[in-house]
Amino acid sequence: MSAPAFNNKIIKWIDERIPLFTVLEHSTSSYPTPKNLNYWWNFGSLALFALVIMIMTGIVLAMNYTGHTSMAFDSVERIMRDVNYGWLLRYLHMNGASFFFICVYVHIFRGLYYGSYKAPREILWWLGLLIYLAMMATAFMGYVLPWGQMSFWGATVITNLFSAVPVVGNFIVTWLWGGFAVDNPTLNRFFSLHYLLPFVIFALVFLHLVALHTSKSSNPLGIEPKGPQDTIPFHPYYTIKDLYGVGVFLLVFMGFVFYAPNFFGEPDNYIPANPMVTPPHIVPEWYYLPFYAILRAIPDKLGGVIAMFGAILVLFALPWLDSSKVKSGRFRPVFKWFFWLFLADCFLLGWIGGKPAEGNYIPIGQAATFWYFFHLLVVLPLLGRLEKPLALPASISAPVLKEKA
Amino acid sequence: MLRSVITSAALALALGASPALASGGAHLDKQAWSWDGVFGSYDKAQLKRGYQVFHDVCSNCHGLKLVAYRNLKEIGLSEEEAKAVAAERETKDGPNDEGDMFNRPGKLSDRYISPFANDQAARVANNGALPPDLSLMTKARVGGPDYVYSLLMGFADAPEGFKLGDGMNYNKVFPGNQIAMAPQISDDLVTYADGTKATADQLTKDVVSFLNWAAEPELEVRKSMGLKTMIFLLVLTALFYALKRKIWKDVH
Amino acid sequence: MAHSTTAAPSGSSQGESRRDFLLIATSAVGAVGTALAVWPFVHSMNPAADTLALSTTEVDLSKVAEGMAITVTWQGKPVFVRHRTADEIKMAEEAPLSDLREPTPDKDRVQKPEWLILVGICTHLGCIPMGQKASDPRGDFGGWFCPCHGSHYDTSGRIRKGPAPLNLVVPKYTFLTDSQIRIG
Numbered sequence: 001m002s003a004p005a006f007n008n009k010i011i012k013w014i015d016e017r018i019p020l021f022t023v024l025e026h027s028t029s030s031y032p033t034p035k036n037l038n039y040w041w042n043f044g045s046l047a048l049f050a051l052v053i054m055i056m057t058g059i060v061l062a063m064n065y066t067g068h069t070s071m072a073f074d075s076v077e078r079i080m081r082d083v084n085y086g087w088l089l090r091y092l093h094m095n096g097a098s099f100f101f102i103c104v105y106v107h108i109f110r111g112l113y114y115g116s117y118k119a120p121r122e123i124l125w126w127l128g129l130l131i132y133l134a135m136m137a138t139a140f141m142g143y144v145l146p147w148g149q150m151s152f153w154g155a156t157v158i159t160n161l162f163s164a165v166p167v168v169g170n171f172i173v174t175w176l177w178g179g180f181a182v183d184n185p186t187l188n189r190f191f192s193l194h195y196l197l198p199f200v201i202f203a204l205v206f207l208h209l210v211a212l213h214t215s216k217s218s219n220p221l222g223i224e225p226k227g228p229q230d231t232i233p234f235h236p237y238y239t240i241k242d243l244y245g246v247g248v249f250l251l252v253f254m255g256f257v258f259y260a261p262n263f264f265g266e267p268d269n270y271i272p273a274n275p276m277v278t279p280p281h282i283v284p285e286w287y288y289l290p291f292y293a294i295l296r297a298i299p300d301k302l303g304g305v306i307a308m309f310g311a312i313l314v315l316f317a318l319p320w321l322d323s324s325k326v327k328s329g330r331f332r333p334v335f336k337w338f339f340w341l342f343l344a345d346c347f348l349l350g351w352i353g354g355k356p357a358e359g360n361y362i363p364i365g366q367a368a369t370f371w372y373f374f375h376l377l378v379v380l381p382l383l384g385r386l387e388k389p390l391a392l393p394a395s396i397s398a399p400v401l402k403e404k405a
Numbered sequence: 406m407l408r409s410v411i412t413s414a415a416l417a418l419a420l421g422a423s424p425a426l427a428s429g430g431a432h433l434d435k436q437a438w439s440w441d442g443v444f445g446s447y448d449k450a451q452l453k454r455g456y457q458v459f460h461d462v463c464s465n466c467h468g469l470k471l472v473a474y475r476n477l478k479e480i481g482l483s484e485e486e487a488k489a490v491a492a493e494r495e496t497k498d499g500p501n502d503e504g505d506m507f508n509r510p511g512k513l514s515d516r517y518i519s520p521f522a523n524d525q526a527a528r529v530a531n532n533g534a535l536p537p538d539l540s541l542m543t544k545a546r547v548g549g550p551d552y553v554y555s556l557l558m559g560f561a562d563a564p565e566g567f568k569l570g571d572g573m574n575y576n577k578v579f580p581g582n583q584i585a586m587a588p589q590i591s592d593d594l595v596t597y598a599d600g601t602k603a604t605a606d607q608l609t610k611d612v613v614s615f616l617n618w619a620a621e622p623e624l625e626v627r628k629s630m631g632l633k634t635m636i637f638l639l640v641l642t643a644l645f646y647a648l649k650r651k652i653w654k655d656v657h
Numbered sequence: 658m659a660h661s662t663t664a665a666p667s668g669s670s671q672g673e674s675r676r677d678f679l680l681i682a683t684s685a686v687g688a689v690g691t692a693l694a695v696w697p698f699v700h701s702m703n704p705a706a707d708t709l710a711l712s713t714t715e716v717d718l719s720k721v722a723e724g725m726a727i728t729v730t731w732q733g734k735p736v737f738v739r740h741r742t743a744d745e746i747k748m749a750e751e752a753p754l755s756d757l758r759e760p761t762p763d764k765d766r767v768q769k770p771e772w773l774i775l776v777g778i779c780t781h782l783g784c785i786p787m788g789q790k791a792s793d794p795r796g797d798f799g800g801w802f803c804p805c806h807g808s809h810y811d812t813s814g815r816i817r818k819g820p821a822p823l824n825l826v827v828p829k830y831t832f833l834t835d836s837q838i839r840i841g
Contacts (some may be wrong), residue, residue: 035656060701077471077541080623082706085697087623088630236652243687244649247642254638258631259443262544270545270620280580475710502720514710641690644683651676 455615
């Protein structure tokens with residue numbers, strides 16, 4: 001890496017001692033990016049933008065929140081009513097969680113379609129999955145903090161998952177609670193961890209970016225850039241494209257914050273937690289619903305928990321399960337159809353997760369769960385061997401050049 | 406419609422009274438609220454009327470503990486009126502210089518003092534049932550204000566064969582169809598100072614509007630700020646798009 | 658790894674100036690938006706509505722005998738209420754203004770000479786001066802003495818000696834009756 005020449009004397013002086021500006025220049029300005037990225041590639045930067053919003057609003061909310069079972073609910077309502085712009089900050093944080101997940105889900109499925117997890121990007125993919133896991137933990141603990149009915153019963157149900165562990169299950173659950181039920185010690189540790197984990201996520205995002213800038217961005221064609229003619233510098237091309245994405249994202253996000261702030265929420269969470277009464281129909285937040293459906297599809301406590309965690313862990317093996325040498329779904333005529341089927345299956349699981357576990361919902365959920373694993377464990381390994389991919393273009397610039405000629 | 410209500414009620418009972426199903430199946434009487442939509446806002450006169458209903462009727466059993474007396478000035482009560490309301494009930498304070506706790510009348514800075522000292526006292530006074538705090542009622546139920554409206558207007562005679570519990574009342578939308586609260590709303594329940602005719606429908610709409618304000622006092626500021634934000638973002642996004650087009654013009 | 662370079666897109670000078678204008682306009686609007694977005698975050702740290710609502714305190718003076726003092730809380734701060742003796746009033750009124758660091762006559766600091774109401778926070782670095790209890794040191798001028806850095810205040814709460822730059826602050830207060838005041 002050659003150091004760029006800086007004209008400013010102070011910047012030059014600092015950069016010779018610690019190459020902050022060189023690193024910044026290489027990673028945000030001159031970083032050679034494939035020139036054919038489509039708008040699905042915007043969602044990574046959008047997720048980072050959402051993370052920054054979450055951390056900023058979270059810090060000021062924590063200044064006014066009280067982590068005690070007898071005061072948590074009222075302290076959140078005090079934020080909504082008395083703290084200057086408290087309602088705005090709280091609604092930004094509440095809806096921000098959903099929008100963070102929306103961005104990350106689009107980002108993940110973009111990776112699935114274009115085979116972005118394949119060599120040499122396996123570690124990049126792993127780091128992304130770790131971010132996703134940390135997000136799930138953070139969001140879960142954050143949802144407990146307002147100490148409404150859904151907070152309390154969500155915490156109870158999710159922590160009870162660990163009681164499925166043979167022999168030591170109950171010890172683990174008691175340890176998680178710091179007592180014999182979800183109570184003040186639980187709330188306090190969740191608050192502590194909810195504040196800590198976003199910074200862990202931030203560190204993971206940093207590593208994700210280091211890995212990205214080492215293996216370089218993938219692209220819709222799934223072939224690596226052959227030379228300078230295939231890339232453009234990140235700045236100004238992708239900075240402005242990402243900013244345009246941020247503008248559109250904010251329009252949708254703010255629409256919900258200002259006009260439907262409780263769209264993603266549950267009315268029950270505006271009822272203070274009551275350890276004596278379980279709400280009749282408890283559901284997790286929407287972003288957990290597919291996994292919740294998998295949990296309930298298995299008619300065995302331990303089996304359900306294993307299936308649920310397995311559904312995420314199996315994704316770590318994806319770079320090896322998918323045996324195709326071709327990355328992009330664009331050149332895989334059969335895979336393409338299975339991809340959309342898999343996406344539909346995930347939506348189906350999400351829908352089932354929000355329904356009560358009764359009647360026809362049970363077999364549908366089981367079938368959808370079966371397909372989730374069947375796709376990842378059987379379809380993908382076989383497809384790579386059986387499918388005949390389309391011919392790949394010679395280079396990123398080639399199709400364009402051909403059109404011109 | 407009535408049949409579907411009854412069917413779902415029967416189904417709910419058959420399933421061991423699953424309230425989510427019952428309320429999900431019950432038909433809510435959807436109203437046009439002044440604060441609906443992007444440009445919606447509260448009707449101040451209606452909020453004040455609704456407060457009168459809450460104060461004269463609801464507040465005898467229900468609390469409103471997240472709303473402070475000072476907030477009542479926002480819906481048109483004068484400083485003196487708000488102070489007078491605050492002083493109607495006493496709250497515990499102290500210790501004084503002698504080390505004793507004492508009762509004092511409420512102040513503007515206090516939050517609405519609940520009618521009962523605690524949940525147990527509320528149950529004893531209400532035949533074992535607990536009248537819920539109403540501060541967030543319109544946010545805490547599926548259907549929101551429409552649910553509260555339908556519930557208040559939903560009292561009826563129990564259909565034949567419906568087994569009503571002791572001291573319970575039949576209600577078309579309440580989960581399980583029996584509610585401990587007796588019907589409260591009737592024509593001319595209160596006399597409005599502004600001369601509005603106090604029909605049952607009017608009373609209910611007014612008090613639900615007041616309760617919605619109590620649950621979402623920030624609504625008007627939120628919507629007006631939202632409009633400005635959206636217009637600003639439209640301009641900014643259009644500029645980003647134009648600049649993006651310009652910068653990318655030469656990339657092939 | 659090779660640092661790839663790409664030729665800057667060539668455009669006509671007219672196109673360049675339009676891009677410059679767009680860039681400036683977009684940056685300006687973006688900067689304004691960012692500045693506006695920061696305000697809710699900053700303002701959320703200012704006192705909230707319920708904090709502001711607690712901004713007055715009422716004090717019953719009937720139990721404070723001559724020569725005694727009480728400390729009450731107002732906006733989370735201690736307020737000194739001293740029932741001054743005739744001697745103390747005399748000392749405060751007769752102190753020559755030329756001796757004072759912040760020259761203010763005693764009559765401008767009290768509404769009724771026997772009642773001295775002060776925010777009990779040293780104007781140096783915010784400690785609470787001593788002198789409220791009979792057993793406390795009251796400094797060289799019979800008022801208050803701040804133990805942190807040795808500031809001496811007189812019987813009107815004015816700074817006479819030590820590092821503090823200003824007199825103890827007199828809060829806004831009104832006499833509701835002869836024996837009751839409201840601070841704030």
